[in-house]
Structure formats: C-alpha cells, structure tokens
Amino acid sequence: EEKLVESGGGLVQPGGSQTISCAASGFIFRNSEMNWFRQAPGKGLEWVSYISSSGNVMYYADSVRGRFTTSRDNANNLLYLQMTSLRGEDTGIYFCARITSRSNWGQGTPVTVSS
Amino acid sequence: DVVLTQSPLSLSVTPGQPASISCRSSQSLVHSDGNTYLNWFQQRPGQSPRRLIYKVSNRDSGVPDRFNGSGSGTDFTLKIGRVETDDVGVYYCMQDAHWPPLTFGGGTKVDIK
Numbered sequence: 524e525e526k527l528v529e530s531g532g533g534l535v536q537p538g539g540s541q542t543i544s545c546a547a548s549g550f551i552f553r554n555s556e557m558n559w560f561r562q563a564p565g566k567g568l569e570w571v572s573y574i575s576s577s578g579n580v581m582y583y584a585d586s587v588r589g590r591f592t593t594s595r596d597n598a599n600n601l602l603y604l605q606m607t608s609l610r611g612e613d614t615g616i617y618f619c620a621r622i623t624s625r626s627n628w629g630q631g632t633p634v635t636v637s638s
Numbered sequence: 639d640v641v642l643t644q645s646p647l648s649l650s651v652t653p654g655q656p657a658s659i660s661c662r663s664s665q666s667l668v669h670s671d672g673n674t675y676l677n678w679f680q681q682r683p684g685q686s687p688r689r690l691i692y693k694v695s696n697r698d699s700g701v702p703d704r705f706n707g708s709g710s711g712t713d714f715t716l717k718i719g720r721v722e723t724d725d726v727g728v729y730y731c732m733q734d735a736h737w738p739p740l741t742f743g744g745g746t747k748v749d750i751k
Contacts, residue, residue: 530694558740568679568687570740581654582738602650618686622734626689628697 525549525627529621532632539609543632545602545619554598555621559604562631563615571617572604587613609636639734640664644743651721652751659746661731663712675735678707680718681745682727684735690729691716723750 559571565613572593573582574632581593592605605630616631641664651657667676678691679709689698691707704719718725731743 567728567745568681568732568742570738570742573738573740582737620687620742622689622732626692628686628688630686 525625527621527627527629529617529619529632531627532617532634534635534637535609536638538638539608539636540632541609542605543571543634545604547600547602547619550621550627552595552600554607556623557593557595557602558620558622559593559602560618560620560628561613561615561634562618563612566615569615574602580633595633605637606634609634611636622635639739640667640736640741642731642743643739644731644734644738645728646746647744648747648749650749650751653723654720657721657725657748659716659729659748661709661714661716661730663714663733663741665716665736667712667733674710674712675733676707676709677734678705678731679732680725680727681729681730682724685727687730688700696707706736718748721748721750726750 526548528546535541558573561569561571574593578595590608594603614636618631620628645660660691667674667707674694676694678686679689683688690705692700695707708715717720728747730745
C-alpha cells in the first residue's frame with residue numbers, strides 16, 4: 524500500500540521554528556517528486572513547496588520563500604519541511620503529497636502558530 | 639500566477655441527481671508539450687484530499703466512472719453522473735500547467751438535500 528505519514532506538528536510561538544516530516548512507504552520514493560501543501564482552518568488548499576526526486580531542485584510559494592526549506596532523505600524515504608520565522612497565517616494542516624503519475628496524500632499534521 | 643475560479647461555491651444535490659462544477663482559468667492551461675494540466679480533487683469532511691481526475695479527463699485508479707472531467711483551454715467542468723451520499727465534501731480544481739506556483743480554485747462544497 525502506498526502511504527505517506529506526516530509527523531512533527533504542534534504549537535509554536537510566533538517567530539519560532541518547527542520541522543515536520545513525512546515518511547513514505549509502498550512506492551519508490553527516490554523516483555518521486557514531492558510537494559507540501561497546507562490548509563488554514565476552514566479554508567482551501569494552498570501549495571507550499573516542491574522538491575525534485577533527487578532533491579536538487581526546490582520551489583516555494585511566495586508566502587514562505589526565505590522562511591521554509593524542504594529537503595529529503597532518499598535512503599530513509601523521508602521528506603522534511605523546516606519552517607522558521609513562523610507567523611499566525613502559517614497555522615494550518617500541512618500535507619505531504621505526490622501528484623504526478625500517481626497521487627498520494629498523507630493525513631496531514633497540524634501546525635498552530637500562537638502565543 | 640494562474641487564477642482558477644470555481645462555481646458555484648456550494649451545491650445541494652438530491653441523491654441520484656447529477657451535479658456539475660465549473661473551473662475557469664485566467665489563462666490557457668495548455669502546456670508547451672501539448673497536454674492540458676487540469677486536475678480535480680475531492681476532500682471529504684475530516685479527510686485529506688484525493689485526486690479524482692488528471693489532465694482534464696483521466697480518472698485516477700479506483701475513481702467511479704460517474705465522475706467525469708471535460709473542457710479545454712480555460713474552461714473546465716467536473717460532472718458527477720448520479721450523486722451519492724459518499725460524494726459529500728469540497729471539490730477543488732488545480733492546475734499544474736504553468737508553475738510554480740501550483741494553484742487551486744477556491745473550492746465547491748457539495749452536500750446532500
């Protein structure tokens with residue numbers, strides 16, 4: 524079964540940092556381009572970042588560029604999103620997903636930025 | 639950035655009746671490779687999104703054939719042939735023709751009468 528499981532979300536203070544992870548199984552992770560998406564409470568879906576299969580190419584939404592970094596560990600089938608200088612508007616559920624030839628989404632991990 | 643506009647914002651449907659959702663793009667979604675990259679996602683309450691349709695009209699594995707995507711250029715439609723109670727949720731179109739960024743429509747909420 525192809526599966527993505529996010530972890531590492533939680534409550535963080537404004538200006539703080541958090542790193543969330545995504546563990547992949549059931550498919551050849553090292554061959555898969557990956558994305559992070561997020562969804563603010565009661566709102567729609569927003570793309571956050573992309574990373575190529577090798578990890579050499581990354582793209583970011585304007586709203587997070589310079590603050591968020593996506594990376595991957597292909598040896599251990601892990602995807603990461605390192606978030607710094609967090610703001611209230613970064614609050615939401617964060618999903619890792621692949622959306623190329625096949626589409627898989629994790630269940631999401633909640634990140635709450637609040638004092 | 640490509641702006642996708644969905645309509646209606648919400649839809650209340652009697653089980654067994656059809657439903658239709660529109661997605662209009664601010665620019666053509668035809669890629670230089672000749673393909674048109676428009677996807678449809680379903681998000682049931684409390685669940686993560688699930689892709690139903692890719693490249694306008696191709697159903698993902700396991701998606702019932704009552705879900706059909708159509709359209710071209712800037713105008714696209716998702717039709718549900720006969721709505722079932724399981725279809726309750728929010729439907730989003732998403733383009734990956736001209737990215738970054740990947741962009742979504744605002745969503746259409748479908749509920750059952």
